[in-house]
Amino acid sequence: MTEQKHANVALFVPHAGCPHDCCFCNQRTIAGTSKPLSAEDVTAACDEALRTLPADRRAQIAFFGGSFTAIERETMEALLRAAQPFLQSGRFDGIRLSTRPDAVDEERLRLLAHYGVTAIELGAQSMDDCVLKACGRGHTAADTVRAATLIRRYGFSLGLQMMTGLPADTEDGARRTAKALAALRPDTVRIYPTVVLRGTPLEARMREGRYTPPSLDETVALCAELLAYFEQTCGIPVIRLGLHDGEALREEAVAGGYHPALRELCEGQLYVNTALAVLTHMGPPQPDTVYTLRVHPKAVSKMIGQRKRNRQRLAREGYTVRVTADPDVPLWEVRAEKG
Numbered sequence: 001m002t003e004q005k006h007a008n009v010a011l012f013v014p015h016a017g018c019p020h021d022c023c024f025c026n027q028r029t030i031a032g033t034s035k036p037l038s039a040e041d042v043t044a045a046c047d048e049a050l051r052t053l054p055a056d057r058r059a060q061i062a063f064f065g066g067s068f069t070a071i072e073r074e075t076m077e078a079l080l081r082a083a084q085p086f087l088q089s090g091r092f093d094g095i096r097l098s099t100r101p102d103a104v105d106e107e108r109l110r111l112l113a114h115y116g117v118t119a120i121e122l123g124a125q126s127m128d129d130c131v132l133k134a135c136g137r138g139h140t141a142a143d144t145v146r147a148a149t150l151i152r153r154y155g156f157s158l159g160l161q162m163m164t165g166l167p168a169d170t171e172d173g174a175r176r177t178a179k180a181l182a183a184l185r186p187d188t189v190r191i192y193p194t195v196v197l198r199g200t201p202l203e204a205r206m207r208e209g210r211y212t213p214p215s216l217d218e219t220v221a222l223c224a225e226l227l228a229y230f231e232q233t234c235g236i237p238v239i240r241l242g243l244h245d246g247e248a249l250r251e252e253a254v255a256g257g258y259h260p261a262l263r264e265l266c267e268g269q270l271y272v273n274t275a276l277a278v279l280t281h282m283g284p285p286q287p288d289t290v291y292t293l294r295v296h297p298k299a300v301s302k303m304i305g306q307r308k309r310n311r312q313r314l315a316r317e318g319y320t321v322r323v324t325a326d327p328d329v330p331l332w333e334v335r336a337e338k339g
């Protein structure tokens with residue numbers, strides 16, 4: 001059987017009328033500049049995808065923006081209705097969307113199932129009510145548990161999103177959130193380190209000295225650990241790590257865990273940690289000895305690290321290394337030998 005490749009037709013649903021006040025969100029400052037998504041926009045985007053998609057590719061229609069099921073029902077149904085002819089064409093195999101945990105109930109789930117929605121992602125952000133309160137999220141951890149359970153019961157694919165570096169959160173708090181989310185058995189996870197955006201309440205707090213964003217190094221260390229926890233320990237794919245890079249984000253981000261290649265940095269961190277553990281196990285570094293690190297062919301650049309940072313890190317520990325590709329080495333493993 002030939003594996004079919006998928007693509008997403010990504011449609012952003014701005015939520016300018018959102019009644020909530022998440023401290024990291026800039027919807028209020030961008031309200032008025034972002035046009036609401038219309039049924040015509042959905043048709044145009046799907047038509048365009050049909051023209052450009054290779055014949056062997058199927059696509060999913062993805063409504064992003066965080067609060068799809070919180071928008072008024074008439075608008076929500078108009079957007080879903082516009083997607084129907086494309087689902088029926090056979091070139092699209094489902095709709096995915098993201099929403100808030102407190103905007104999920106049985107009535108809305110029945111409606112989403114009726115319109116061919118296949119995957120729902122919840123912006124859980126934290127499973128600590130104190131953190132959720134400090135962020136002004138307007139929902140609780142119990143809302144996430146209830147919504148996730150309902151989504152699974154209705155047979156949708158479940159995605160969960162968490163954030164790190166939130167006000168009132170700690171690294172241990174983020175680890176506890178990851179554990180609580182994994183216990184809900186999601187099909188996918190996204191991890192978003194907090195980015196301080198211009199004009200947000202979080203920026204004001206930071207300027208007043210009431211919030212200190214984690215450094216990039218701290219963000220990478222924590223997110224690498226969470227990535228390993230979800231993917232290697234729990235077998236749950238992390239389908240996104242870090243906000244999508246783009247001009248708008250680069251202009252709006254004033255501080256926080258932002259890097260255009262955050263996942264690459266985290267994966268590199270995991271590889272250097274493993275290499276160090278393997279090398280240390282072989283004994284103290286010996287001068288004038290080159291150590292060969294063998295990794296899966298797909299992992300060579302991760303082992304070397306962005307701008308060779310892993311090679312430099314190992315050199316600082318006294319190890320001169322060369323990295324070679326070996327298809328017999330599984331992903332995430334590092335084998336080392338002298339010479």
Ligand code: SF4
Pocket residue numbers: 015018019020021022025026027065066067100137
């Ligand atoms: S729920 Fe929070 S993050 Fe989402 S649009 Fe409203 S204020 Fe922004």
